[in-house]
Amino acid sequence: MSFLDEIDDEVRNAGLDRAVALADTPPIFDWLVTTFSFQGISDRVARDYINKHGAASWFAIEAGERNAPSCPKLRSYWHFEGCRYDKTSFTCAEPDHIDACPLPRPHLRNGRLNAMAYSLFYFVRDLADGDLVGWIDRQLESAKGATRAELESARQEAVIGPLRNVYGVSDKILMMTLSTLLIGAREQRPIWYETGKAMLAVDTLVHAFLVRSGILQDCGIPHTYGACYGPGGCAEIIRTVADRIDARTLNPVFPKRFPRFVQNSIWRLCSQSGLNLCNGNRIDDRRACQIGYCHLYRRCSRTPLKSQEIVI
Structure with missing residues (x-):
């Protein structure tokens, strides 16, 4: 019966309530990439690894971008497709650039998580103009449906659909994570709440x-x-x-x-x-x-x- 209380605690601890109110993208991005990294392994193992090695962050990736990486994959969201970075073998689709590449620098659990973090960063920067809150607002407001079920489905797809193309995230992890964000913002944005409470993470x-x-x-x-x-x-x-x-x-x-x-x-x-x-x-x-x-x-x-x- 404490389901909403648990969501509110997570939102407050991550600073998401303030970030949504101020349309401050970096804290939301950092929380998303950290939460996405829990997929495919037990929460305890993922949490222990993050506590020991840290996680990817908006400001760290942005700092790497300011140094103008030479790799052609790191130009934009659209160029990034097919990066194929592998942590174990330290290989990628552009081996001539990998030694100077900033993508492997976050010491994440596997290379897929590094690629996911960069893919999400480019999505937010290039498709959402750096404003994730505004993008969600626009996506939800644009959704239409003749019935409640159609409107719920249209709103969910308006947000989940584009993010489905971010490398390394599944529908399940998107539904689970975004529902927490949307429900947690219910005092500020009722339309977010209406969408989030209907999202299902079927594992x-x-x-x-x-x-x-x-x-x-x-x-x-x-x-x-x-x-x-x-x-x-x-x-x-x-x-x-x-x-x-x-x-x-x-x-x-x-x-x-x-x-x-x-x-x-x-x-x-x-x-x-x-x-x-x-x-x-x-x-x-x-x-x-x-x-x-x-x-x-x-x-x-x-x-x-x-x-x-x-x-x-």
Whole structure:
């Protein structure tokens, strides 16, 4: 029930509330690239690495740009495509320039994160004119839809769609990260809140829960993980469930309809950092779940994942 409080704490600790109010891009950029670096590995390992080695930052990348790097890939967002920097082999698409290249200098966990940071920097500088807050405002205001569902979808796509072309970020990490930013700005920008509270981050835990419980088979269209945002997919099921739950009965400060909270609640049931119940560490996926004390046990179909071709 503390979901909004946790978001507000993160927003305040990162200075995002002040950055949004002042349209100050660097703190937002720094938070985004740090948050994006948590993908593909446990939060603890990612956090420990950042604490030891630091993260990429707007001002550091901008300082490197002022020195006019010789690499033709570092001219603009459009030139950057195909950089192919690899940290382990210290190679890239322009090997004649790599020794003087500033891109490898942030000591990040892998080369993909270095490339992601630069790709996002060029996106914000070249496509958003250095004003990320203003760009989000314009994107959301330009979205149109005849129904609530169409408007929600159009607003999400207006922001997520262009950012999807930033190197190294997935829909899941974009949805998860941007929903926090947009929800956290709700006092200043209601349209951000309306968009953020409807964003869903469907990861493997959420997808597997919907399969194990039988909900996907009964209410949606069976699919492999990765197709969760299509018609009849996991995201559509969660939005339908959210339509039937008045979240204000759980916490009066919540909005009545809160899809992001519903998705996050499923994730917390499954995650090791949450209730740690419905996941592959606790359940032998060759057999039906045997966690009898789970509140959902009698209502769950307890479908073994490895008997389902839809989970790959």
